[in-house]
Amino acid sequence: MIKVTVWNEYRHEKQSEQVRAVYPEGIHGQLKSFLQEEFEVTTATLDEPEHGLTEEVLASTDVLVWWGHIAHGEVQDEIVNRVHQRVLEGMGLIVLHSGHMSKIFMKLMGTSCDLKWREADEVCRMWNVNPSHPITEGVGEFIYLEKEEMYGEHFDIPAPDELLFVNWYQGGEVFRGGCTFRRGNGKVFYFQPGHETYPSYYNEQVQRVIQNAVKWCRPTTNAYPKYGYHQPLEQISKGEA
Amino acid sequence: MIKVTVWNEYRHEKQSEQVRAVYPEGIHGQLKSFLQEEFEVTTATLDEPEHGLTEEVLASTDVLVWWGHIAHGEVQDEIVNRVHQRVLEGMGLIVLHSGHMSKIFMKLMGTSCDLKWREADEVCRMWNVNPSHPITEGVGEFIYLEKEEMYGEHFDIPAPDELLFVNWYQGGEVFRGGCTFRRGNGKVFYFQPGHETYPSYYNEQVQRVIQNAVKWCRPTTNAYPKYGYHQPLEQISKGEA
Amino acid sequence: MIKVTVWNEYRHEKQSEQVRAVYPEGIHGQLKSFLQEEFEVTTATLDEPEHGLTEEVLASTDVLVWWGHIAHGEVQDEIVNRVHQRVLEGMGLIVLHSGHMSKIFMKLMGTSCDLKWREADEVCRMWNVNPSHPITEGVGEFIYLEKEEMYGEHFDIPAPDELLFVNWYQGGEVFRGGCTFRRGNGKVFYFQPGHETYPSYYNEQVQRVIQNAVKWCRPTTNAYPKYGYHQPLEQISKGEA
Amino acid sequence: MIKVTVWNEYRHEKQSEQVRAVYPEGIHGQLKSFLQEEFEVTTATLDEPEHGLTEEVLASTDVLVWWGHIAHGEVQDEIVNRVHQRVLEGMGLIVLHSGHMSKIFMKLMGTSCDLKWREADEVCRMWNVNPSHPITEGVGEFIYLEKEEMYGEHFDIPAPDELLFVNWYQGGEVFRGGCTFRRGNGKVFYFQPGHETYPSYYNEQVQRVIQNAVKWCRPTTNAYPKYGYHQPLEQISKGEA
Numbered sequence: 001m002i003k004v005t006v007w008n009e010y011r012h013e014k015q016s017e018q019v020r021a022v023y024p025e026g027i028h029g030q031l032k033s034f035l036q037e038e039f040e041v042t043t044a045t046l047d048e049p050e051h052g053l054t055e056e057v058l059a060s061t062d063v064l065v066w067w068g069h070i071a072h073g074e075v076q077d078e079i080v081n082r083v084h085q086r087v088l089e090g091m092g093l094i095v096l097h098s099g100h101m102s103k104i105f106m107k108l109m110g111t112s113c114d115l116k117w118r119e120a121d122e123v124c125r126m127w128n129v130n131p132s133h134p135i136t137e138g139v140g141e142f143i144y145l146e147k148e149e150m151y152g153e154h155f156d157i158p159a160p161d162e163l164l165f166v167n168w169y170q171g172g173e174v175f176r177g178g179c180t181f182r183r184g185n186g187k188v189f190y191f192q193p194g195h196e197t198y199p200s201y202y203n204e205q206v207q208r209v210i211q212n213a214v215k216w217c218r219p220t221t222n223a224y225p226k227y228g229y230h231q232p233l234e235q236i237s238k239g240e241a
Numbered sequence: 242m243i244k245v246t247v248w249n250e251y252r253h254e255k256q257s258e259q260v261r262a263v264y265p266e267g268i269h270g271q272l273k274s275f276l277q278e279e280f281e282v283t284t285a286t287l288d289e290p291e292h293g294l295t296e297e298v299l300a301s302t303d304v305l306v307w308w309g310h311i312a313h314g315e316v317q318d319e320i321v322n323r324v325h326q327r328v329l330e331g332m333g334l335i336v337l338h339s340g341h342m343s344k345i346f347m348k349l350m351g352t353s354c355d356l357k358w359r360e361a362d363e364v365c366r367m368w369n370v371n372p373s374h375p376i377t378e379g380v381g382e383f384i385y386l387e388k389e390e391m392y393g394e395h396f397d398i399p400a401p402d403e404l405l406f407v408n409w410y411q412g413g414e415v416f417r418g419g420c421t422f423r424r425g426n427g428k429v430f431y432f433q434p435g436h437e438t439y440p441s442y443y444n445e446q447v448q449r450v451i452q453n454a455v456k457w458c459r460p461t462t463n464a465y466p467k468y469g470y471h472q473p474l475e476q477i478s479k480g481e482a
Numbered sequence: 483m484i485k486v487t488v489w490n491e492y493r494h495e496k497q498s499e500q501v502r503a504v505y506p507e508g509i510h511g512q513l514k515s516f517l518q519e520e521f522e523v524t525t526a527t528l529d530e531p532e533h534g535l536t537e538e539v540l541a542s543t544d545v546l547v548w549w550g551h552i553a554h555g556e557v558q559d560e561i562v563n564r565v566h567q568r569v570l571e572g573m574g575l576i577v578l579h580s581g582h583m584s585k586i587f588m589k590l591m592g593t594s595c596d597l598k599w600r601e602a603d604e605v606c607r608m609w610n611v612n613p614s615h616p617i618t619e620g621v622g623e624f625i626y627l628e629k630e631e632m633y634g635e636h637f638d639i640p641a642p643d644e645l646l647f648v649n650w651y652q653g654g655e656v657f658r659g660g661c662t663f664r665r666g667n668g669k670v671f672y673f674q675p676g677h678e679t680y681p682s683y684y685n686e687q688v689q690r691v692i693q694n695a696v697k698w699c700r701p702t703t704n705a706y707p708k709y710g711y712h713q714p715l716e717q718i719s720k721g722e723a
Numbered sequence: 724m725i726k727v728t729v730w731n732e733y734r735h736e737k738q739s740e741q742v743r744a745v746y747p748e749g750i751h752g753q754l755k756s757f758l759q760e761e762f763e764v765t766t767a768t769l770d771e772p773e774h775g776l777t778e779e780v781l782a783s784t785d786v787l788v789w790w791g792h793i794a795h796g797e798v799q800d801e802i803v804n805r806v807h808q809r810v811l812e813g814m815g816l817i818v819l820h821s822g823h824m825s826k827i828f829m830k831l832m833g834t835s836c837d838l839k840w841r842e843a844d845e846v847c848r849m850w851n852v853n854p855s856h857p858i859t860e861g862v863g864e865f866i867y868l869e870k871e872e873m874y875g876e877h878f879d880i881p882a883p884d885e886l887l888f889v890n891w892y893q894g895g896e897v898f899r900g901g902c903t904f905r906r907g908n909g910k911v912f913y914f915q916p917g918h919e920t921y922p923s924y925y926n927e928q929v930q931r932v933i934q935n936a937v938k939w940c941r942p943t944t945n946a947y948p949k950y951g952y953h954q955p956l957e958q959i960s961k962g963e964a
Contacts (some may be wrong), residue, residue, distance in 0.1 A: 081548065088835055088879070090614065098921055110813055110831040111907050116953035127394045127415050131704040132572065132667045138703055150955075153368045153407065154382065154948035156811070156907055162643070166394065166415045167405055170716070171955030174407045174415050177398065184834050184879050185614050198458050221620055222613040225877035230839035232873075232894030233607065234652070237478055244503055329594055329638070331855065349577035351590040352666050357712035366956065372945040373813065373908045379944055391714075397570070397666050400643055403884070411957070412714030425593050425638050426855050462861055463854040466636035471598035473653030474848065475893070476650075609876045609897050623877065635850040636864065636888065648876065648889055648897045654849050656889045656897050719960055 002039045002218050005061040006031045007053065009068040012196040017100070017195045027067050027194070027201065034207045035065075039214055046071055047131050058082060060113065063092035063217045064212070065138040066099045067194065080104050089185030089224050092217025094210065097194030100155075105190070108183050109157050116152035119195070122170040124148035126177050126192070130164045135178070135212045143205040149195035151175045157190070167192060178209070180216075185224055189213045243280045243459050246302040248294065250381045251286040253437040260437045268308050268435070268442065275448045276306075280455055287312055292320050299323060304333035304458045306451070307340045308435065321345050329425030330465050333458025335451065336437030341396075346431070350398050351423050356416070357393035360436070362410040365389035367418050367433070371405045376419070376430065377454045384446040386397040390436035392416045398431070408433060419450070419455075426465055430454045483522045484521045484700050485542040487584035488513045489535065491550040492527040494678040501678045507685065509549050509676070516689045517547075521696055528553055533561050540564060545699045546573035547692070548581045550677065561588050570666030571706050574699025576692065579676030582637075587672070590665050591639050597657070598634035599675070604652040606630035608659050608674070612646045617660070617671065617694045625687040639672075649674060660691070662698075667706055671695045725762045725941050728775065728784040729754045733768040742919045748792050750917070750924065756826065757930045758788075758949075762937055769794055770834040774802050781805060786940045788933070789822045792918065795899070803827050811907030812947050815940025817933065818919030819845035823878075831906050832880050838898070839875035842918070845893040847871035849900050849915070853887045858901070858935045864927040866939040872918035874898045890915060892964075901932070908947055914937045 023030050028043040035041045040105040044052025046068070054180035058064075064083065068075070080103045087093050087108065095105045100113045126143040128136045144163070152173030158181070165178030177192035191209060193200040200206050249269035253260040264271050276282045279344065285293025291340030299305075305324065307317070318419070321344045334386050336346045341354045367384040370379045375418040399422070406419030406421075418433035432442040432450060441447050490510035494501040505512050510525040518524045526534025528550070540546075546565065550557070562585045566597045569575050569590065582595045608625040610618045623645070634655030640663070647660030659674035673691060675682040682688050731751035735742040746753050751766040758764045759809060767775025769791075781787075787806065793799070803826045810816050810831065818828045823836045849866040851859045866888070875896030882902070888901030902916035916923040923929050 003908065008380075034352060075934055106271065108833040110833040112950070114950035115718070116950060118953050118955065120959055125413055128704070129394050129396070130400075130664070131395060131707060132664050132669050132702055134702065135395070136510065136702065136704060139708060140704065150953070152953055153370050154950075155370070156948070156950070158881065158914075159371075159403070159905060163404065166417070168409060168413055168415045170957065170959045171953075172364075172366055172409055172957035173410045173953070174406075176370065176700070182612070182614050182882060187614050218619065220614055222618060222622065225613060225623060225879070227835070227837035227839060227877075227879070230841050230873070230875055230894075230896070232841065232843065232845075234605070234895035234917050235478065235894065236843055236845050236893045237476065349592040351592040353709070355709035357709060359712050359714065361714065361718055363714075363718050364957070369945070370747070371950060373905050373910050373943055375943065377943065377945060381945065382948060391712070393708075393712055397707070397709070399640065400664060402641055411716065411718045412712075413716035414712070414714075423641060423853070423855050448785050461855055461857065461859065463851070463859060463863065466638070466854060466864060468594070468596035468598060468638070469635075471600050471632070471634055471653075471655070473600065473602065473604075475652065475654035475846070477602055477604050477652045520825065605895075607895055611876050611878070611899065612882075613877060635852050636854060637852070641853075641885070644882070645886065648899075650891060650895055650897045654846075654891055656805055656891045658852065659891070719958065 002214060003060055003062045004035055004039045004041045004065060004214055006041060006043045006065045008043065008045050009071050010047065011071050012069065022197060022199055024038065027196065030201045030241065031065060035211065035214065038169055038211060046074060050214060051075060053083060058086045061091055062219055063214045065094045066094065066102060066104065067096045068102045069098035069196065071073050072102050075103050080107060082110065083092045084152045087186035087188065090185040090219035093188045094213050094217060095188065099193060100138060100190065108188060111126065111155045111158060116173065118150040118171060120150065120171065121147045122150060124195060125168045126165040127168065130162060130165050133162060133164055135209060135216050137159045137163055137212050138208050139205050145203060147198045147201055148193055151192055173237060242303055243305060243455060244303045245276055245280045245282045245455055246298060247282060247284045247306045249284065249286050250312050252312050253310065263440055268437065269306060270441045272306060276455065284445060287315060292316060294320050294324060299327045302332055303460055304335065304455045306335045306337065307343060308337045309343045310339035310437065313343050316344050321348060325349065328427035328429065329442065330459035331426040333427060333460065334429045334430045334455050335458060336429065336462055338433060341431065349429060351406065352399060353397045356396045357414065359391040359412060361391065361412065362388045363391060366409045367406040368409065370407050371403060372404055376405060376450060376457050377405055378453050379449050380446050386434060386441055386444060388439045389441060392433055426463065428458045430458055483544055484696060485544045486517055486521045486523045486696055487539060488523060488525045488547045488562050490525065490527050492529065493553050494551065504679060504681055509678065512683045513547060517693065517696065528556060535561050535565060540691060543573055545576065545696045546576065546699055547576045548584060548586065549578045550584045551580035551678065554584050557585050562589060566590065569668035569670065572667040572701035574668060574701065575670045576695050576699060577670065578670045579674060582672065590670060593640060594638045598636045598654060598655065600632040602632065602653065603629045607650045608647040609650065611648050612644060614625060615644060615646055617691060617698050618626045618646055619694050620690050621687050624679060627675060627682055629680045629684060630675055630682060633670060633674055667704065669699045671699060724728055725937060726783055726785045726815060727758055727762045727764045727788060727937055728780060729764060729766045729788045731766065731768050732794050733770065735792065736793050745920060747920055750919065753924045754788060758934065758937065761934060769797060771858050774798060776802050776806060781809045784814055785942055786817065786937045788817045788819065789825060789827065790819045790888065791825045792821035792919065795825050798826050803830060807831065810909035810911065813908040813942035815942065816911045818913045820913065820915060823913065831911060834881060835879045839896065840876045841872065841873040841894060841961050843894065844870045845873060848891045849888040850891065852889050853885060856885060856887055858932060859933050861931050862928050865957060868916060868923055868926060870921045871916055871923060874915055910940045912940055
């Protein structure tokens with residue numbers, strides 16, 4: 001059974017009644033609730049020791065789900081490096097919504113990961129541009145969200161390995177809202193929905209995508225490749241043909 | 242100087258006063274008018290012998306621009322194969338608007354190239370998602386078209402090598418409206434604007450993109466690679482290291 | 483259970499004792515033998531009516547495996563178009579070795595699919611350049627084949643969506659020997675090993691890759707997207723913000 | 724005229740007579756010698772103040788060429804961040820040979836950038852797998868280097884946006900030896916040749932590729948995109964169609 005760790009900053013929920021009303025168990029609680037149907041799920045949050053991401057926790061995590069927003073700067077560099085190393089070794093990583101500016105996502109992308117944004121209660125329609133991909137399995141032609149925060153292009157990421165969703169917003173913007181990236185032995189999926197004041201993680205299509213993504217992100221059993229000095233496998237002879 | 246051949250079906254202009262009012266010299270005439278500032282431009286149309294695309298014409302064409310719509314089926318397979326071979330040898334190809342269902346584009350893509358569409362005088366905003374690409378040079382953050390035909394996802398093309406523009410439409414759809422593809426020794430650019438009843442080819446940003454694309458599409462001087470039986474370049478010895 | 487149809491030209495085995503000695507049950511027989519451990523497998527061959535690929539057979543096929551070589555030209559265009567349509571609808575396709583010049587692969591790629599080749603009993607080492615991909619699962623750093631036909635660059639395919647293996651040959655050539663492509667709702671995998679006089683399909687790593695590829699290629703349940711005229715999902719109002 | 728800054732660590736040349744014999748003017752001197760035919764070229768080295776990469780120098784650099792090896796760790800993080808920011812703003816970056824482990828390349832890639840290596844005076848043949856790309860212009864089917872350091876897969880980089888060269892080595896390895904990446908508004912090219920004891924930068928094909936790459940890497944005039952809060956461009960009405 002795939003082992004999932006859901007990481008949440010868990011600050012908005014403590015500070016805002018409005019957010020708490022939407023996510024009374026925290027965003028991590030809601031994510032856990034629909035992931036635990038299929039996977040072995042634990043949670044971790046910013047204010048735990050080592051942010052809940054000890055060596056032991058990460059060593060037994062197949063896929064890490066990441067939600068953060070107002071406290072990206074408080075995540076310790078040492079822990080970011082630890083997560084980064086685990087991704088390169090093969091751990092899957094699903095970065096949600098405002099996690100686009102988390103230290104771990106920026107470190108993996110190598111770009112600013114910046115974008116345009118607006119909170120205006122507007123419709124978001126996420127078009128499926130890759131219907132053959134296992135992450136879009138069962139989703140159909142688009143995901144409809146009555147209200148979502150606008151995230152608009154230009155989104156400063158490397159060209160994704162695979163583009164799965166393109167978002168439409170009422171205000172006139174578009175956004176690459178579902179993207180895959182491979183880094184080292186690990187797989188990364190970025191998914192746009194999840195503003196803290198909107199109930200996006202109760203949406204069944206959104207849930208389905210995150211469930212699909214966990215399966216897609218799971219590590220292979222391939223060992224981390226060997227690097228450094230390499231003995232020749234063939235005789236290095238000088239004769240030309 | 243780059244040699245451009247602008248190919249136009251040239252039927253709408255003859256059949257419809259409305260289209261003729263927009264493009265009195267034909268769509269090819271308008272495309273030629275802004276391309277000839279920088280390039281050596283000739284035109285060819287469906288009803289000419291061999292559709293104006295003789296062996297001689299193609300042999301001296303660096304970049305072919307293609308506009309077609311209601312008469313895709315009338316383009317002879319022999320001419321399609323001839324154009325296809327030239328693309329593989331290195332000739333650039335720019336496919337505009339409804340050319341997405343032309344025989345030559347479908348043959349190069351290997352898919353149905355189908356899409357959703359609607360004519361409803363709606364705003365199209367083409368967001369630049371690749372500002373470092375020479376084809377988007379000088380275009381800025383987006384191209385604004387007051388009226389354009391809606392082309393919507395799913396667009397049944399292979400994942401483009403590079404995605405340059407994503408279109409937003411008032412009716413709620415998005416579209417990958419600027420895409421590059423490499424085929425053989427040749428380069429292909431698909432660009433969405435250009436419904437026959439709208440003045441999109443008078444738009445300076447649209448013109449700039451097509452001009453940029455001609456430069457990007459020009460052939461390299463690399464010879465067509467050699468295929469078939471190949472003598473070993475190194476001695477095939479059996480000794481292991 | 484995934485339904486696999488293994489298609490084989492089945493001519494070499496009838497014409498050559500040398501090939502028959504390697505594959506007494508035909509290449510399709512050997513492919514079936516290791517695929518049937520996990521999947522529901524049937525076979526089809528060129529000389530059967532409709533090449534064994536009737537509408538009924540294809541309708542119940544999740545993944546089609548294709549081996550052909552000396553009789554590509556005998557495959558009827560009608561059957562090629564039928565297979566092509568099924569791939570666009572979602573059927574997976576695994577193209578092996580000399581299938582690179584089959585009509586179906588060329589039609590899906592849009593290029594000549596040509597390459598350099600040589601039969602010289604030389605070592606082929608297929609390096610895994612994508613260890614996080616499910617198709618390379620369990621394969622390790624490389625696949626070692628004591629003897630395989632040399633296939634060398636330039637390989638005239640579109641840039642693959644994902645590059646999985648790069649082959650090294652004793653004679654001095656390299657080859658992109660494991661490549662994925664998405665076409666329509668379907669997924670395609672090209673894999674180089676399998677010259678008819680060498681026992682490559684008895685190699686456990688090669689078998690593992692083909693088994694992995696069947697799983698990767700299986701269709702999603704997403705319906706084939708709707709194309710054509712599309713009603714607006716949002717009110718098309720003319721008011722600017 | 725494109726402004727190029729060639730940056731060299733410039734340590735091997737001072738420490739080793741063998742290297743000095745190959746590059747008496749330093750590696751940067753040799754790179755400058757063939758780039759200044761077409762471009763405005765200056766040089767900068769590690770031991771200059773701010774490594775020669777002041778704000779002023781970078782502000783007037785269109786394309787930065789980077790060679791480093793034994794002193795990656797001595798490059799100050801502040802300068803690395805400055806170069807990184809300039810790449811995101813549009814400056815081109817060409818990373819040569821052992822620069823694969825430079826701080827700036829690792830920061831832009833987000834991976835370990837590690838690989839296999841061996842110094843054994845062996846033949847390197849770099850196959851051109853993208854003959855339509857302007858960086859391979861004029862190079863033909865392959866680049867032949869009588870002696871080059873072996874760099875072997877797995878090379879821990881993100882999947883390149885474009886793969887241009889695949890290297891073959893006598894000892895049995897392959898390597899993705901020419902790769903492009905887009906980061907922010909900037910373009911990055913990695914190119915394998917250039918071990919300090921071999922005369923690779925005197926090879927005319929190698930020189931041609933680096934010259935081509937400078938042109939390909941030059942910035943567009945597109946402004947750095949605007950990020951942050953964004954006013955709606957369209958009226959956000961709630962009416963459904």
